[in-house]
Amino acid sequence: MQPVGAGAPLRVDIAEKTFRAAEGATITALRGLSFEVRQGEFACLLGPSGCGKTTTLRILLGLDKDFSGSFQLPEGGTDRIAAVFQEPTLLPWRTVEQNVRLALPTERRNTNLDRLFDSLGLSGMRTFYPSELSLGLARRAALARAFATEPAVLLLDEPFASLDEQTAERLRHLLLDVWSARPTTALMVTHNLREALMLSDRLIVLSSRPGHVLGVFDVRLPRQYRNPQVMSDLLRSFHEKFPGVR
Amino acid sequence: MMSEDNRDRTPAADRFGLDTALAPVLSVAVSLLGLCLLWALAADAWPSRAFPPPGKVWRVLVEETASGELPFHLGMTLARVAAAYVVAMVIGSAIGILLGAYRRADQFFNPWVVLFLNIPALVIIVLAYIWFGLNEAAAIGAVAVNKIPNVVVTMREGARALDPRYAEMAAVYRFSPLDRFRHVLLPQLQPYLAAASRSGIALIWKIVLVVELLGRSNGVGFQIYLYFQLFDVAAILAYTLAFVAVMLFIEILAVQPFERHATRWRRRTA
Numbered sequence: 117m118q119p120v121g122a123g124a125p126l127r128v129d130i131a132e133k134t135f136r137a138a139e140g141a142t143i144t145a146l147r148g149l150s151f152e153v154r155q156g157e158f159a160c161l162l163g164p165s166g167c168g169k170t171t172t173l174r175i176l177l178g179l180d181k182d183f184s185g186s187f188q189l190p191e192g193g194t195d196r197i198a199a200v201f202q203e204p205t206l207l208p209w210r211t212v213e214q215n216v217r218l219a220l221p222t223e224r225r226n227t228n229l230d231r232l233f234d235s236l237g238l239s240g241m242r243t244f245y246p247s248e249l250s251l252g253l254a255r256r257a258a259l260a261r262a263f264a265t266e267p268a269v270l271l272l273d274e275p276f277a278s279l280d281e282q283t284a285e286r287l288r289h290l291l292l293d294v295w296s297a298r299p300t301t302a303l304m305v306t307h308n309l310r311e312a313l314m315l316s317d318r319l320i321v322l323s324s325r326p327g328h329v330l331g332v333f334d335v336r337l338p339r340q341y342r343n344p345q346v347m348s349d350l351l352r353s354f355h356e357k358f359p360g361v362r
Numbered sequence: 363m364m365s366e367d368n369r370d371r372t373p374a375a376d377r378f379g380l381d382t383a384l385a386p387v388l389s390v391a392v393s394l395l396g397l398c399l400l401w402a403l404a405a406d407a408w409p410s411r412a413f414p415p416p417g418k419v420w421r422v423l424v425e426e427t428a429s430g431e432l433p434f435h436l437g438m439t440l441a442r443v444a445a446a447y448v449v450a451m452v453i454g455s456a457i458g459i460l461l462g463a464y465r466r467a468d469q470f471f472n473p474w475v476v477l478f479l480n481i482p483a484l485v486i487i488v489l490a491y492i493w494f495g496l497n498e499a500a501a502i503g504a505v506a507v508n509k510i511p512n513v514v515v516t517m518r519e520g521a522r523a524l525d526p527r528y529a530e531m532a533a534v535y536r537f538s539p540l541d542r543f544r545h546v547l548l549p550q551l552q553p554y555l556a557a558a559s560r561s562g563i564a565l566i567w568k569i570v571l572v573v574e575l576l577g578r579s580n581g582v583g584f585q586i587y588l589y590f591q592l593f594d595v596a597a598i599l600a601y602t603l604a605f606v607a608v609m610l611f612i613e614i615l616a617v618q619p620f621e622r623h624a625t626r627w628r629r630r631t632a
Binding site: 177178179196197198199201203205207208209210214218219221222245246247261265 | 527528530531533534535536537538541545546549552627628
C-alpha cells in the first residue's frame with residue numbers, strides 16, 4: 117500500500133448542474149462550485165438544505181454524469197472511492213459481515229476484519245441481518261464497509277442524520293477513531309455546524325441554491341484539543357467570518 | 363429434521379413449533395379425507411362405470427405402479443415439465459428484466475407481449491408441431507412459449523420495482539457483474555421469481571398434457587388419451603391423482619424449503 121499523504125488532492129470545479137423537471141421547468145442546483153481538499157484532510161461541506169450538497173457528492177461518486185465542469189479524485193493506495201450514504205444502504209438479505217466483505221475487491225475478500233469490527237463495536241453483530249440492527253448500528257456497519265475498502269477518498273452524506281444526539285455523538289467519536297487510524301482524504305456533507313467544527317480540518321461553506329462556495333474556514337487545532345471551551349471560541353470566530361450562516 | 367429441531371427446544375417453543383409446522387398439515391389431511399369421503403358416498407349413491415369410487419381408483423393406481431407403466435409415463439411428463447419450466451423461466455426472466463429496465467424497449471415490445479399472452483395454447487402447440495415436426499424439441503418449445511409471456515409480465519414488474527439505491531451502492535463499491543447479479547439483483551427479484559414459478563408450474567403441467575395428447579407416444583397426457591378411448595375413468599383419475607400428488611410433494615419438499623431459505627433475512631427481526 118502506498119503511504120498516505122502522497123498523491124493529488126481532491127479538486128472540484130463544477131461549472132453548472134441543472135435538473136430538468138418533467139414539465140420542462142429547470143432548477144440550477146450548482147453554479148461555479150470549486151474547492152479543494154488536501155491529501156489526508158477531513159473536510160466538511162456545510163450549507164443550508166437544498167443547496168446541492170448531496171448533488172455534489174453524487175457527481176463525485178460518478179452517479180450523476182449530467183453536469184458541466186470537472187473534478188479530480190485523489191490517487192494512490194487502493195485508488196478506490198468509498199461512500200457512506202444518508203441511509204445505511206446495506207443489502208437486507210446479507211449479513212453485516214457479508215455486506216462489508218462484498219464491498220472489497222475479490223483478492224481481499226478474506227482479509228482479517230477483526231480490528232475494524234472491534235473498533236466500531238460490531239464484533240457481536242457480524243452474523244446479524246440489517247433488519248435486526250438499530251439505525252445507529254446499521255450506520256456503524258455502513259462506516260465499517262467504507263473503511264474496510266481502504267479507499268483513496270471517503271465521501272460521507274450526513275451519516276449522523278436522524279439519530280438521537282447521544283448516539284450521533286458516540287458515532288462521531290467512533291468515526292474519528294477509525295479515521296485517525298488511517299487518515300484518508302474525506303469529504304462529509306452536513307448542515308450541523310457544531311459537528312463540522314468538531315470533526316473537520318476544513319469547512320467549506322456553501323451558499324443557498326444555486327450552490328457555490330461562500331468561503332473556507334480552516335480549523336488548524338488538533339482534534340483532541342477541541343474541548344467545549346475551544347469549541348465555543350471556534351463557533352464565535354466562525355460566526356464572525358460567516359455572519360449569515362447558522 | 364423438523365421433529366429433531368423441535369425436540370431440542372423448550373416446551374413453550376415446542377408447542378409454538380408444533381402449532382406452526384403441524385397444524386397446516388393436519389388441516390390439509392382432514393380436508394382431503396373429507397373430500398374422499400364425499401366422493402365415496404357420491405359414487406355409492408350413483409354407481410356408474412364413468413364414476414368409480416376411490417377404492418377402485420386406488421387399486422388401478424397400485425396395479426399400474428407395480429407394472430412400471432405409471433412411473434415411466436409420470437417420469438416422461440415430469441421431465442418435459444422440468445425442461446419447459448427451465449426454458450420458460452430463463453428466457454422469460456431475461457426478457458422481462460430487459461423490458462422492465464428499458465422503457466423504450468417496453469413501449470415497443472409491449473404489444474408483442476399482449477399478443478402472445480392471448481394466443482391460445484392449442485394454437486401454439488399445433489403450429490409448433492406443423493413447423494418443427496412431431497419431436498421432443500417442438501413439444502417442450504411449445505409449452506415454454508405458452509408460459510414465457512406470463513413470466514415476462516411478472517418479471518417486468520419485478521424489474522420496475524428494483525431499488526436504485528442498491529445499484530448505486532454496488533456501482534460505488536465496484537461490484538463485479540456476477541456479484542451484482544447474485545447479491546443485488548436476484549434477491550430483489552426473488553418474490554417475483556417465486557410468483558412466476560408458482561403459477562408457472564401449475565400452468566405448464568396442464569399444457570404438457572395437451573402436448574403429449576397431440577403429438578407424443580408417452581407421458582401422462584398420452585395415457586389419459588388412451589384410457590379416454592377405452593372409456594376407463596378409473597385409470598384416468600389414477601394418473602391424474604398420481605401426478606397431482608407428485609407436484610404437491612415437489613411443492614412441500616423443494617419449493618417451500620427453498621423459499622424459507624431465500625427469505626430467512628426477512629423473518630428474523632430483533
